[in-house]
Amino acid sequence: MSLARPPRAPRRAPADLTFSPDEALIGRWAADEPDWLTADRAAALERFTALPTESNVLYTPYIDLRAADLAEVRAWEKPAGAPAGPGTAVPDGAAGLAELVEDRVESLVLDSAVAALGVTLDTFGGLIARDPDAASRLIGDPASLPLDDRLAQLTRAAWNQGVALRVPAGVRVELPIVLRWGAGVPGRALLTRTIIELGEGASAVVVEELVPSGPEIACAEGETVPQALFTGTLEVRLGAGAEIAVASIQEFGPRVVAFQHRDATIGEGAKLHWALAQLGSRLVRSRVDNRLEGDRSDVEQVEIVFGSDEQLFDLTSFTRHIGRDTTGNLLSKGALLDRSRGYMKGLIQIEKSAVGTDSFLGEFGMNLSKAARAVAIPSLEIDQPDCRRAAHSSSVGPIDETQLFYLESRGIPPDEARKFIVLGFLEPVVARVPLVEAQDRLRALLEAKWAAGSAAAPDAPDRAGRAA
Numbered sequence: 001m002s003l004a005r006p007p008r009a010p011r012r013a014p015a016d017l018t019f020s021p022d023e024a025l026i027g028r029w030a031a032d033e034p035d036w037l038t039a040d041r042a043a044a045l046e047r048f049t050a051l052p053t054e055s056n057v058l059y060t061p062y063i064d065l066r067a068a069d070l071a072e073v074r075a076w077e078k079p080a081g082a083p084a085g086p087g088t089a090v091p092d093g094a095a096g097l098a099e100l101v102e103d104r105v106e107s108l109v110l111d112s113a114v115a116a117l118g119v120t121l122d123t124f125g126g127l128i129a130r131d132p133d134a135a136s137r138l139i140g141d142p143a144s145l146p147l148d149d150r151l152a153q154l155t156r157a158a159w160n161q162g163v164a165l166r167v168p169a170g171v172r173v174e175l176p177i178v179l180r181w182g183a184g185v186p187g188r189a190l191l192t193r194t195i196i197e198l199g200e201g202a203s204a205v206v207v208e209e210l211v212p213s214g215p216e217i218a219c220a221e222g223e224t225v226p227q228a229l230f231t232g233t234l235e236v237r238l239g240a241g242a243e244i245a246v247a248s249i250q251e252f253g254p255r256v257v258a259f260q261h262r263d264a265t266i267g268e269g270a271k272l273h274w275a276l277a278q279l280g281s282r283l284v285r286s287r288v289d290n291r292l293e294g295d296r297s298d299v300e301q302v303e304i305v306f307g308s309d310e311q312l313f314d315l316t317s318f319t320r321h322i323g324r325d326t327t328g329n330l331l332s333k334g335a336l337l338d339r340s341r342g343y344m345k346g347l348i349q350i351e352k353s354a355v356g357t358d359s360f361l362g363e364f365g366m367n368l369s370k371a372a373r374a375v376a377i378p379s380l381e382i383d384q385p386d387c388r389r390a391a392h393s394s395s396v397g398p399i400d401e402t403q404l405f406y407l408e409s410r411g412i413p414p415d416e417a418r419k420f421i422v423l424g425f426l427e428p429v430v431a432r433v434p435l436v437e438a439q440d441r442l443r444a445l446l447e448a449k450w451a452a453g454s455a456a457a458p459d460a461p462d463r464a465g466r467a468a
Contacts, residue, residue: 012065012066013066014063014064014065014066015052015053015054015063015065016053016065016066017053017065017068017070017150017151018065018068018069018070018071019068019070019071019073019154019189019229021045021048021075021154021157021158022074022075022158023045025075025077025158026041026045026157026158028077029041033128034128034132034135034136036136036140037128037136037139037140040139040140040142040156041156041157041158042157043142044153044154044156044157045153045157045158047147047150047153048150048153048154048157051148051149051150051153052150053065053150053151055148055149055150056316056347062314062343062345062375062377063285063314064312064314064341065283065285067257067282067283067310067312068227068229068257068282068283069226069227070189070227070229070257072187072226073187073188073189073226073227073228073229074187074188074189075158075160075188075189075190075191076102076103076160076161076188076189076190077103077160078103079100079102079103079104079105079160079161079190080103080104080105081105081123081125081126082105082108082123082125082126083105083106083107083108084104084105087099087105087106087107087108087109088106088107088109089109090109090110090111091178091437092437093175093176093435093436093437094111094175094176094177094178094207094435095110095111095114095119095173095174095175095176095177096109096110096111096114096119096121096165096177096178097109097177097178097180098121098163098165098177098178098179098180099178099180099182100123100161100163100180100181100182100192101181101182101183101213102182102183102185102188102190102213103160103161103190105123108121108122108123108126109121110177111175114173114175117168117171117173118168118171119165119166119167119168119171119173120164120165120166121163121164121165121177122163122164123161123162123163123164124139124159124161124162124163124164124193125162127139127164134166135164138164138195138197138237139162139164139193139195143265144195144235144237144263145233145235145261145263146261146263146287146289146318149261149287151231151259151261151285151287152233152261152263152287154191154231154259155191155192155193155231155232155233155259155261156193156233158191159191159192159193159231159233160189160190160191160192161190161191161192161193162192162193162194162195163179163192163193163194163195164194164195164196164197165177165179165194165195165196165197165204165206166196166197166198167197167198167199167202167203167204168199168202169199169200169201169202169239170199170200170201170202171199171202171203172202172203172204173202173203173204173205174203174205175205176205176206176207176247176434176435177204177205177206177207178206178207178209178435178438179194179206179207179208179209180208180209180211181208181209181210181211181230181232182211182212182213182214183210183212183213183228183230183252183256184212184213184214184228184230184252184253184255184256185213185214185228186217186225186226186227186228186255187226187227187228188228188229189228189229189230189231190228190229190230190231191229191230191231192230192231192232192233193232193233193235194208194232194233194234194235195235195237196234196235196236196237196244196246197237198236198237198238198239198242198243198244198270199239199242200239200240200241200242200267201239201240201241201242202239202242202243203242203243203244204243204244204245205244205245205434206244206245206246206247207246207247207248207249207433207434207435207438208234208246208247208248208249209248209249209251209438210230210232210248210249210250210251210252210258210280211251211252212251212252212253212256212280216253216254216255225255226255227255227256227257227282228253228255228256228257229256229257229258229259230252230256230257230258230259230281231258231259231260232258232259232260232261233260233261233262233263234246234248234260234261234262234263235262235263235264236262236263236264236265236272237264237265238264238265238266238267238270238271238272238297239267239270240267240268240269240270240294241267241268241269241270242267242270242271243270243271243272244271244272244273245273245275245432245434246262246272246273246274246275247275247276247277247429247432247433247434247435247438248274248275248276248277249277249279249433249438249441249442249445250276250277250278250279250280250281250284251279251280251445252280252281253280253281254280254281254282254309254311255282256280256281256282257281257282257283258280258281258283258284258285258286259285260284260285260286260287261286261287261288261289262274262276262286262287262288262289263288263289264288264289264290264291264299265291265293266290266291266292266293266294266297266298266299267293267294267297268294268295268296268297268323269294269295269296269297270294270297270298271297271298271299271300272290272298272299272300273299273300273301273432274288274299274300274301274302274303275302275428275429275432275433276288276301276302276303276304276429277303277304277306277426277429277430277433277442278303278304278305278306278313278315279305279306279445279446279449281311282310282311282312283311283312283314284305284311284312284313284314284315285314286303286313286314286315286316287315287316287317287318288301288303288316288317288318289318289319289320290317290318290319290320290328291320291322292319292320292321292322292323292326292327292328292354293322293323294323294326295323295324295325295326296323296324296325296326297323297326297327298326298327298328299319299327299328299329299330300328300329300330301317301319301328301329301330301331302330302331302332302333302428302429302432303315303317303331303332303333303429304332304333304334304335304426304428304429305332305333305334305335305336305342305344306334306335306337306426306446306449307334307335307336307337307338307340307341307342307372308336308337308338308340308449308452308453309337309338309339309340310338310339310340311340311341312340312341312342313334313340313341313342313343314343314345315332315334315342315343315344315345316345316346317330317332317345317346317347317361318346318347318349319346319347319348319349319359319361320349320351321348321349321350321351321354321357321359322351322353322354323353323354324353324354324355324356325355325356325357325358326354326356326357326358326359327357327358327359328348328357328358328359328360328361329359329360330346330348330359330360330361330362331361331362331363331364331428332344332346332362332363332364332376333363333364333365333366333425333426333428334364334365334366334374335365335366335368335422335425335426336365336366336367336368336369336372336373336374337368337369337372337449337453338369338371338372338453339369339371339372340372340373341372341373341374341375342365342373342374342375343374343375343377344363344365344374344375344376344377344394345363345375345377345379346361346363346377346378346379346392347379347380347381348361348378348379348380348381348390348392349381349383350380350381350382350383350384350387350390351383351384352383352384353384354384354387355384355386355387356386356387356388357384357387357388357389357390358387358388358389359387359389359390359391360389360391360392360393361378361379361380361391361392361393362378362392362393362394363376363377363378363392363393363394364376364393364394364395364396364425365395365396365397366396366397366398366399366422366425367396367397367398368398368399368418368422368453374396375396376394376395376396377394378392378393378394379392380392399418399421399422400421403417403421404417404418404421407420407421419447419450422450423443423446423447423450426446429442430442430443430446
C-alpha cells in the first residue's frame, strides 16, 4: 500500500480567476452574429484581459476567488433561441414567464392581455432576428455594464444566452413577470444577460429565480464533482416616471460559482425597488450599480445573505446621485452560520449636480457561530454639500443577548428564540417579494437552512455564537 500523499493543488492568489472566455468559440459565434455584436464582444474581451479582478483599491484585500475551481469549466456552445415545444403556461398570479435551463429554453410566454399592450419578452437571438435596431441599441449600449469591472466584461464578451423584456411608455403591468434561470451541470458555464427597458410612465414587477437545473450529483469516494459557473447581468433602463420592483432569489446548489451584476439607469421621477436574496452557491460575487440620472429619481435596495458551511458571499454596491433631489435607501444584511463568510461593501457617490440628495447606506452582519466572519464597509464620496441627508451605518456581531432574554423570558425555547431573531433579521427582503408563491418558497428555504445548520452541529457553540 502506498503512503504517498496526493499532490497538493497549486496555490493561487485570492484574485486569481481560473475561468477564461473561449476566444475560438466567440469567433465561431461571430459567423452568425451582426457586426456590431462581434465588435461589442471583442471590445469587452479586450477589457477583460486588461483589467484586474478588483479595480477598487478600497476593496482589494477582500476579494477571494480561491474557492472557485473553474479551469475545466466550458461554456454551452449553442443554447436554444426558443422553446422546443409549447412551453409552460403562465403561472397563476403572474403576467409572464421566461424559463431558461442550461442550454434550453423551456418557456417564453406572456399573458395575452399583456402582450396586446405591446409588452415583449424575447431571447437575445429572437430580438436580433425580429428587431435588429432595438437589439443593437439595448445589447450594444456601451454604458449598460461597468467598464471597470473585469467580471462584468467577462459576461459581456462571452454571454451565451440573453433575455430582453420591454414595456412601452404608459403601460402598467400589475402582475409579476417571472424570469427563471436554471444552472448547475458540472463542468458547464451559463453566461447570461437580462435587459429590462421601461418607457416613460410604464411600470412592471419582475421576479428573478436562480435555481438548480437538477438534483445534486454524487460521485465515488475520493472523487470531486466539478463546479459549475453561472454569470448573470440584470440591466434595467427606466424612462421618466417609470416604476419597477425587482425581486431575486438565488438558491443554486453548493457546487455553483455565481458572478452577478445588476446595473440600473433611473430617469427623471422614476423609481426602482430591489429585493435580493442570496442563499445558495459555493461562492457568490455580486455587484449592484445604481445611477440616479434624472431629477427626483429614487432607488430602494435591500439585499440579504444567509450563509452556511464554507459559503462565501462578496457583495458590492455602487450608487451614483447625478440628478437633483434624488433619493437612495440601501440596506445589506448577512446572517452567517458555520464557517461562512460575508463581505458587504458599498459606496454612495454624490456628484456636484446632485443638489438636495437624500441617501442612506446600511450594512449589518450577524455571526451565528464563532468561525463565521462578516465584514461591512460602507463609504461616502460627497462633492455636493447641499444635501438633505448623506449617511451610512454598519455593525457586525452575534445575536443581541437582550433580544434572546426577552423572548426566552416569555417561555420561548432558546433555539426557537434564536430562529425568530435570525429570520426576522432577514425578513425585509422576504416581505418585498411580490409573488406570493415565491415569497412562501423563500421563507421555506430560510427555515430549511436554519434547520439544517442547527442539526449539523448540535454540540457546537449555539447560534448566537455563545459556548453551549
